Amino acid sequence: xxxxxxxxxxxxxxxxxxxxxxxxxxxxxxxxxxxxxxxxxxxxxxxxxxxxxxxxxxxxxxxxxxxxxxxxxxxxxxxxxxxxxxxxxxxxxxxxxxxxxxxxxxxxxxxxxxxxxxxxxxxxxxxxxxxxxxxxxxxxxxxxxxxxxxxxxxxxxxxxxxxxxxxxxxxxxxxxxxxxxxxxxxxxxxxxxxxxxxxxxxxxxxxxxxxxxxxxxxxxxxx
Amino acid sequence: xxxxxxxxxxxxxxxxxxxxxxxxxxxxxxxxxxxxxxxxxxxxxxxxxxxxxxxxxxxxxxxxxxxxxxxxxxxxxxxxxxxxxxxxxxxxxxxxxxxxxxxxxxxxxxxxxxxxxxxxxxxxxxxxxxxxxxxxxxxxxxxxxxxxxxxxxxxxxxxxxxxxxxxxxxxxxxxxxxxxxxxxxxxxxxxxxxxxxxxxxxxxxxxxxxxxxxxxxxxxxxxxxxxxxxxxx
Numbered sequence: 185x186x187x188x189x190x191x192x193x194x195x196x197x198x199x200x201x202x203x204x205x206x207x208x209x210x211x212x213x214x215x216x217x218x219x220x221x222x223x224x225x226x227x228x229x230x231x232x233x234x235x236x237x238x239x240x241x242x243x244x245x246x247x248x249x250x251x252x253x254x255x256x257x258x259x260x261x262x263x264x265x266x267x268x269x270x271x272x273x274x275x276x277x278x279x280x281x282x283x284x285x286x287x288x289x290x291x292x293x294x295x296x297x298x299x300x301x302x303x304x305x306x307x308x309x310x311x312x313x314x315x316x317x318x319x320x321x322x323x324x325x326x327x328x329x330x331x332x333x334x335x336x337x338x339x340x341x342x343x344x345x346x347x348x349x350x351x352x353x354x355x356x357x358x359x360x361x362x363x364x365x366x367x368x369x370x371x372x373x374x375x376x377x378x379x380x381x382x383x384x385x386x387x388x389x390x391x392x393x394x395x396x397x398x399x400x401x402x403x404x405x406x407x
Numbered sequence: 408x409x410x411x412x413x414x415x416x417x418x419x420x421x422x423x424x425x426x427x428x429x430x431x432x433x434x435x436x437x438x439x440x441x442x443x444x445x446x447x448x449x450x451x452x453x454x455x456x457x458x459x460x461x462x463x464x465x466x467x468x469x470x471x472x473x474x475x476x477x478x479x480x481x482x483x484x485x486x487x488x489x490x491x492x493x494x495x496x497x498x499x500x501x502x503x504x505x506x507x508x509x510x511x512x513x514x515x516x517x518x519x520x521x522x523x524x525x526x527x528x529x530x531x532x533x534x535x536x537x538x539x540x541x542x543x544x545x546x547x548x549x550x551x552x553x554x555x556x557x558x559x560x561x562x563x564x565x566x567x568x569x570x571x572x573x574x575x576x577x578x579x580x581x582x583x584x585x586x587x588x589x590x591x592x593x594x595x596x597x598x599x600x601x602x603x604x605x606x607x608x609x610x611x612x613x614x615x616x617x618x619x620x621x622x623x624x625x626x627x628x629x630x631x632x633x634x635x636x637x638x639x640x
Contacts, residue, residue: 232609269559322507323561323580323599344580345560365561365600366609374466374601 204242216286220382225370237273272346283359285388292389303337324364330355356399358392438472454617459606468515475508507581523623540573566594568634591634
C-alpha cells in the first residue's frame with residue numbers, strides 16, 4: 185500500500201506485517217529540548233503516554249485482521265473508539281516529536297515561508313493565529329499546520345482528543361502541536377500560552393519544508 | 408411582585424422554581440469562585456497535596472469562572488442562572504464556548520462539595536441502593552474506577568440518579584449531567600489531566616484510588632434523598 189513520502193522517514197513502525205507496532209525512537213535525546221520542554225516531560229510524554237498508546241494498540245490488534253494493516257490504514261478505517269484513539273495517538277505523537285527539534289524554532293525559510301506569507305500576509309500574523317487556535321482549543325487535542333489541497337493554501341486546523349488530519353484527504357499535515365494537558369503540565373502547569381512560546385522556540389521548519397515538498401512531489405507525479 | 412411572592416411563600420404555597428428565580432427580579436448574576444469546604448493550604452490528603460489543590464482551584468476553576476463571565480457579558484445569557492445558560496447554549500450553534508466554560512464552572516463547584524477530609528461513609532440506605540444497582544458498594548467503586556480509567560480525553564465521571572435508578576454517567580469536553588434529561592447528579596470526579604497531573608503525572612488509577620478515600624458520602628446521601636423527593640413532583 186502507498187506510504188506518503190513525507191512519512192517514510194518515521195512511519196516504518198514495523199518491519200513486516202507479522203510484527204507488532206513499536207515505539208519509534210525519539211529524533212533527539214530526552215534532554216535535547218530543554219529548557220523549553222524538560223527531560224522530565226519527555227520521560228512521561230514519550231516514555232509513558234506515547235509508549236502506552238503503542239502497547240494498547242498492539243493489544244487491540246492482536247489476533248484480529250487489524251494486525252495485518254499499516255498504522256495509517258487502521259487510522260483511516262477504524263470506527264470511533266479505542267482502536268482509532270490509540271492508533272491515531274501513536275501517529276500524532278510521532279508527527280509531534282518530528283515537529284520539534286533542538287536548535288530550531290524561529291522563522292522558516294524557503295518554500296514554507298513563501299506559502300505562509302502568501303496565505304497569511306505575514307509570518308507574525310500566522311504565528312498569532314496558530315497560537316490563538318492552539319491556546320484556545322478547549323480540552324484535549326492538537327493544532328496543525330496543513331496544506332489544503334482543495335484551496336491550495338496552508339491553513340491552521342485543530343482536532344479534538346485523538347483526532348488527526350490524516351482522516352481528511354484534503355489535508356496534508358506539515359506540523360503539529362499537542363495541546364493535551366500532559367504535553368505541558370509538568371513544565372507550564374495551566375499556562376498553555378507559555379507552552380506555545382516554547383513550541384515556537386523548537387518548531388522544526390525543516391520537517392515542515394520536507395512535508396510540503398513531499399506533497400508537491402506527489403502532485404507532480406500524479407499530473 | 409417580590410412582595411407578593413414573599414407573601415405567597417409565607418403562606419407556604421409552593422411556587423414553581425422558575426418563578427422564584429426569575430432573572431429580572433435579581434441582580435445580574437456573575438460566576439464567582441466558591442469558598443472551599445475545607446482549608447486550601449492543607450490540600451486534601453491523601454488525594455491532593457496543597458500544590459495540586461491550589462493549582463486546580465486557583466488556576467483552573469478561577470479561569471473558567473473568569474472566562475464564563477467574560478463570554479456572557481453583554482449577551483442574552485448575562486442575567487441567567489448557570490443551568491439555564493447551559494441548556495440554552497447547548498441548543499445554540501454559536502453557544503459552544505459559553506457552554507464549555509459554564510459547564511466547567513458548574514462541574515467544579517459540584518466537585519469540591521463531593522469531598523471531605525477523611526471522607527464520610529455512606530448510610531445503610533444508600534449502601535443498600537448501591538448494592539441493588541451495582542451488586543455491592545465495592546463493586547460500584549470498582550466500576551466507577553473502570554469508567555474513570557477508560558475515559559479518553561478530558562471529562563468527568565458521575566454517579567447520578569435517573570428514573571429512580573442509580574447510574575454511572577461519563578461526560579466529555581463541555582459536558583454536564585444537568586444537560587441530560589431527568590438526571591440528578593449525586594457524585595462527580597474530574598478526570599481532566601489537570602485534576603491530577605501535578606501529583607500523579609499519568610497515574611490516573613492512583614488518583615482515583617485516593618479520591619475514593621475522601622468521598623463525602625453523607626453529601627451524596629442528602630442529594631440522593633432530595634432527588635427521590637424531587638422526582639415525586
